[in-house]
Amino acid sequence: MKTIEVRKSITAANDALAHELRSQFTRHGILVLNLIASPGAGKTALIEKTIARLGAAVSIKVVEGDPYTHLDSQRVIRAGAQSIQINTEGGCHLDAQMVGRAVDRFDLDQTDLLIIENVGNLLCPAAWDLGQDATVVVASLAEGADKPLKYPEAFTRAQVVVINKIDLEPHLPVTTAELRRNALTVNPELTVFEVSCLHSTGLDSWCQWIRDRIATKK
């Protein structure tokens, strides 16, 4: 029972801190997205494309989470946004304390959109509130269509699924329609976008959704 008690107290402490972060973000009128995905689903590519399309009109800041390396924050900075890299050194998810420390380094008065790219892991990040307005699962079509059924927590807690790498469909044994159907089976409330970050297709609807959500925060 000891383990369970410790785990509960850690989650409760995280929830309290995430609640404070959410209040802080709301005061500043910032839309906050928590991106969750398997490794290599295309979270960073989606952020790069979002900055390219919205960066001129929207002030975007990015918190990057990875076990090791600064590769992703370097990509985001090259794309034109401020970014802080968190290295969990093997840790399997971000928590509210890590995010709180990172955002202290941003000017939140000059921020419309904060994107948090979680550690590449479809399991552990789902349970950790980071003060986000919405959780966005990025699902690569190359991973197959059954992931929502096998890893339902992330999809259940999310408001949005971005199906990425749809350009690969002709070369894969699965279809975008199957993946969409399985995601909606697990969570019928999901908003689903179908994109190819590599070929810059399907991104207009995603960016319009962000614009609409930012407007509700002002």
Place this chain on the structure above:
Amino acid sequence: MKTIEVRKSITAANDALAHELRSQFTRHGILVLNLIASPGAGKTALIEKTIARLGAAVSIKVVEGDPYTHLDSQRVIRAGAQSIQINTEGGCHLDAQMVGRAVDRFDLDQTDLLIIENVGNLLCPAAWDLGQDATVVVASLAEGADKPLKYPEAFTRAQVVVINKIDLEPHLPVTTAELRRNALTVNPELTVFEVSCLHSTGLDSWCQWIRDRIATKK
């Protein structure tokens, strides 16, 4: 400090049980592989192809790990091997106790090769010994080439990397050579295979490696 102590005692208990499992597998002359990968990298497809190629000469048993569903054990049984499905119900890795309970249901005297397909997660499973002879990371080329750098633990602890989905290379912004190079940078001792389970290419070397390793156990 409480959390760290609990975690240490859990890992130590797991290591002791994994040691017992390893002795049991050795007594029976069984080669045991622990397959680790991100969700959707193709672990189950690799197992299906391995059964198709080796199943007539080699007695194969498979322990399947997933948070939910029996989809993978159903695929393995259709491919022609006995399989036990473990559902972790959200848990992010298999442990030695789960594997011990599952293999109790196999006739180990009639087993040459035991494949354990871990939960789809490139982080948490790496730290948990299951009594395997070798850890095999299955890396999908569609995930990009930087995963060994960002998620080094799995690659450091593995003896083998199977790069899967190499048929997608013409449609991706990365190359098999880059992924191979990054894997060997993290762990120069790795044996690397390059395969496409979808197109059944590159599997001869992988199956020969298994045959050679089985021969050393008899």
